[in-house]
Amino acid sequence: MEAVTYVTPRQYSIIKLVLELKEPLLVEISERLGVRQEDLMRDLSELEAKKLVEVVRAKRRHYVLAELAKYYLERGFPEEVVHDALATCTSRVVEEFAKCVENIAKYPIEEVYVGIQYLARSRCIVIDKGVIVAVNEDRCVEALKSAKSYRELLNNVSRGMELDADTFNSLKRRRLVEVQERVVITLRPTNTLVSLWERGLVKEKILVTVVKPEYAPELDRYLIKEFDLSVEPPKPRLSKKHPFMQFIDELREIMVSMGFEEVKGPHVESELWNFDVLYQAQDHPAREIHDTFFIKTSLQARAPLDLIERTQIVHETGWGYKWSPERALKLVLRSQTTAVTARAIYERGPGEYRVFTIDRNFRPESLDAKHSMEFYQLDGVIVGKNVSFKHLLYFFKELAAALGIREVWFKPGYFPFTEPSVEGYIKHPKLGWIEVFPGGMFRPEVMEILGASTCKAAAWGIGVDRLAMTVLEVDDIRLLFSRNLEVLSSMRFKGLDYFTKKSTGKSVKVVDAPL
Numbered sequence: 103m104e105a106v107t108y109v110t111p112r113q114y115s116i117i118k119l120v121l122e123l124k125e126p127l128l129v130e131i132s133e134r135l136g137v138r139q140e141d142l143m144r145d146l147s148e149l150e151a152k153k154l155v156e157v158v159r160a161k162r163r164h165y166v167l168a169e170l171a172k173y174y175l176e177r178g179f180p181e182e183v184v185h186d187a188l189a190t191c192t193s194r195v196v197e198e199f200a201k202c203v204e205n206i207a208k209y210p211i212e213e214v215y216v217g218i219q220y221l222a223r224s225r226c227i228v229i230d231k232g233v234i235v236a237v238n239e240d241r242c243v244e245a246l247k248s249a250k251s252y253r254e255l256l257n258n259v260s261r262g263m264e265l266d267a268d269t270f271n272s273l274k275r276r277r278l279v280e281v282q283e284r285v286v287i288t289l290r291p292t293n294t295l296v297s298l299w300e301r302g303l304v305k306e307k308i309l310v311t312v313v314k315p316e317y318a319p320e321l322d323r324y325l326i327k328e329f330d331l332s333v334e335p336p337k338p339r340l341s342k343k344h345p346f347m348q349f350i351d352e353l354r355e356i357m358v359s360m361g362f363e364e365v366k367g368p369h370v371e372s373e374l375w376n377f378d379v380l381y382q383a384q385d386h387p388a389r390e391i392h393d394t395f396f397i398k399t400s401l402q403a404r405a406p407l408d409l410i411e412r413t414q415i416v417h418e419t420g421w422g423y424k425w426s427p428e429r430a431l432k433l434v435l436r437s438q439t440t441a442v443t444a445r446a447i448y449e450r451g452p453g454e455y456r457v458f459t460i461d462r463n464f465r466p467e468s469l470d471a472k473h474s475m476e477f478y479q480l481d482g483v484i485v486g487k488n489v490s491f492k493h494l495l496y497f498f499k500e501l502a503a504a505l506g507i508r509e510v511w512f513k514p515g516y517f518p519f520t521e522p523s524v525e526g527y528i529k530h531p532k533l534g535w536i537e538v539f540p541g542g543m544f545r546p547e548v549m550e551i552l553g554a555s556t557c558k559a560a561a562w563g564i565g566v567d568r569l570a571m572t573v574l575e576v577d578d579i580r581l582l583f584s585r586n587l588e589v590l591s592s593m594r595f596k597g598l599d600y601f602t603k604k605s606t607g608k609s610v611k612v613v614d615a616p617l
Contacts, residue, residue: 106303107152108325112137114146114306120155120289121299128287139287146289164284164490165265169578171256179249180217183207184244185226194234203223210229221245252278264496325531345593346582349570350460353480360497362456362482366535369462372403372429378413378524380519381447381547383421383428388437388518395435402431407450409551416547435464440519440563447552447559448486458482460566463601474579478566482546483559491543494560498526498539501564505573515540519548521560528569532577538568539603 110115110181112135119131128146132139149155167175177183185202191202204211207593221227221283226242231463255269267412273279291299298304307325312319317324344352354364367375387393410427415427442459450457460480467475484493495512502510507528514527526539541562551554567579574593576582581589 107154108307109149109152109154110145110307110309110325112308113149114304116142116145116149116289117154117291117295117299117304118347120291121295122242125288125290128289131289139535142499144286153292154295154298156292158290159285160288161283162286164282165259165270165279166282167574168258168278168280170276171273171369174278175256177206177209177228178278179247179252180209180213181218181220181224181226184211184214184217184221184247185246188237196229196232199234212253222323222349224248227596234582253274264501278443280583282491305345322503344568345574345590346464348575350566353505353569354460356501357458357460357482360456360500362458365442365446365457365459366435366461367439367445367459369436369464370397370433371436372405372430373432373434374403374405374410374413375436375444376436376438377423377427378417378430379409379444379548379551380415380440381420381545381551382518383417383423384426385423386518393465394437395466398436399433401433402428403433405431406448408553412551412553416551418579421548437463437465438563439463439479443481443546443561444552447483447549447554450485452557454486456482456484469580474567477579480564480566480569481562483561485554485557485559487557489543491524491560494541494543495524497560498524498541498562502526502528502539505569508571510539511535512539515542517542519545521545528572530568530572530577533571533574535567536572538565538572540564 115135116131119126119134123130128142130406132142135142137153145158146155146544150157172563176578178186187199187206189205189207191199191201193202197563199217200211203209203214207214209424218227218229221242222229224236224241224245228236228238228453245471246617252273256278259265259273265279269279270279293594310324313321313324313326320591327502347592353381356366373389375383377386378384382388393487410430414425414427417423433512439459439461442461443457446457458480462476463479464476469475498512499510505566510526512524512526515523517523520542523542525537526541527535527537528539530536539562541560541564544559544561546555549557549559567582570582571577571579572580576593581593584590
């Protein structure tokens with residue numbers, strides 16, 4: 103009597119499909135069985151070991167949507183957004199028109215300019231000396247048809263459509279698709295399987311990995327899983343701190359090593375601390391809904407009476423309007439960690455000290471490669487009678503050197519509560535020059551409100567996320583919060599040493615502003 107080959111019920115189903123479909127792809131088998139492909143790999147390995155199935159692996163090109171394409175599908179193509187704004191934005195000066203589109207559509211300014219370029223290239227709009235002088239709607243229809251065809255193509259690509267060379271190159275030029283290689287698995291029946299199947303020598307049994315006493319009466323019904331002691335057990339991956347959190351810890355150590363004391367503050371803050379003590383008028387545009395998350399509640403914050411009185415006097419004297427304490431005590435999600443350092447100055451009063459905080463802020467931004475609605479800031483102040491603007495610039499240079507950043511350039515800036523103000527830029531390896539060091543000297547009105555008018559304060563609110571993008575060599579802010587282990591392991595964080603400056607061995611160089 104010939105020996106019977108026993109397999110599990112799922113392996114039996116796989117064998118039947120392999121014989122029926124004749125060299126099917128693994129994806130076809132998984133769809134028929136309603137099981138994920140990865141869940142079938144152990145079964146395939148065992149069938150291959152029994153010489154019943156041959157597993158053939160081959161690499162194939164696979165087209166996937168780039169992040170930019172996904173954004174376009176969700177928010178609209180740049181040419182569509184710009185065309186829609188032609189009826190709304192009255193200014194025809196290209197620079198003013200672009201800013202109008204950005205504000206109305208909440209669309210990244212760099213993509214707005216892309217849309218303007220496409221409409222100009224298709225002669226939908228005519229630009230002369232930086233001004234849109236004509237709009238040709240017939241040409242616009244053609245331009246929008248092109249965007250519609252791109253949209254259909256991208257939807258087809260997301261469903262697995264293959265692309266010819268010309269179509270792929272067209273999409274690639276607009277950075278809409280990427281090519282990836284994936285392994286495609288084909289299953290072939292062996293001659294052994296065909297022979298056994300034809301003679302009815304392949305049968306199924308229930309697989310058990312642990313033999314229990316109750317199985318004894320009918321042990322022949324079961325296929326008992328044997329232990330293979332020659333197989334090495336998998337090694338657990340060592341735990342490791344998230345690169346972005348590791349970077350924040352390093353920043354914290356650098357600040358402490360420079361003589362700063364860390365302070366903390368609440369995420370839900372009053373408008374008083376978030377805006378008013380910083381001498382931002384209550385009708386300032388930054389306080390409107392597009393830049394602040396307002397808490398929908400009837401609750402109000404509490405604040406010291408002397409602070410409220412000084413804030414009212416300084417606002418009404420300086421700005422010349424009727425200041426509202428009720429408005430100041432409304433609750434918001436903190437939009438800047440300067441509220442924390444302002445609290446520190448009020449609590450400490452006049453004196454010589456340095457404080458900092460590293461924490462999250464919240465603003466209703468559109469999520470893209472450089473912006474997020476939740477972001478980290480390194481906020482701090484140097485307070486003292488003789489503190490000057492040069493101390494702020496020197497701090498920025500020293501912090502850049504400690505982080506291994508070789509070049510930084512400064513240009514004058516404007517912020518509502520500092521004067522003079524500065525914007526510091528560093529060079530990202532892929533994105534070019536990006537702003538990360540905004541700061542300035544607190545205005546006298548701010549120091550008066552906070553009860554430290556006899557002192558000066560150099561203040562800053564550094565964008566930690568952008569700083570981390572440069573140090574970790576990441577070109578998309580969203581990757582800092584990724585849970586993909588491959589992405590996280592690719593972030594190159596070498597660790598830094600402020601005192602020895604192992605990361606560079608040289609001090610930072612202040613360069614001329616790029617053209």
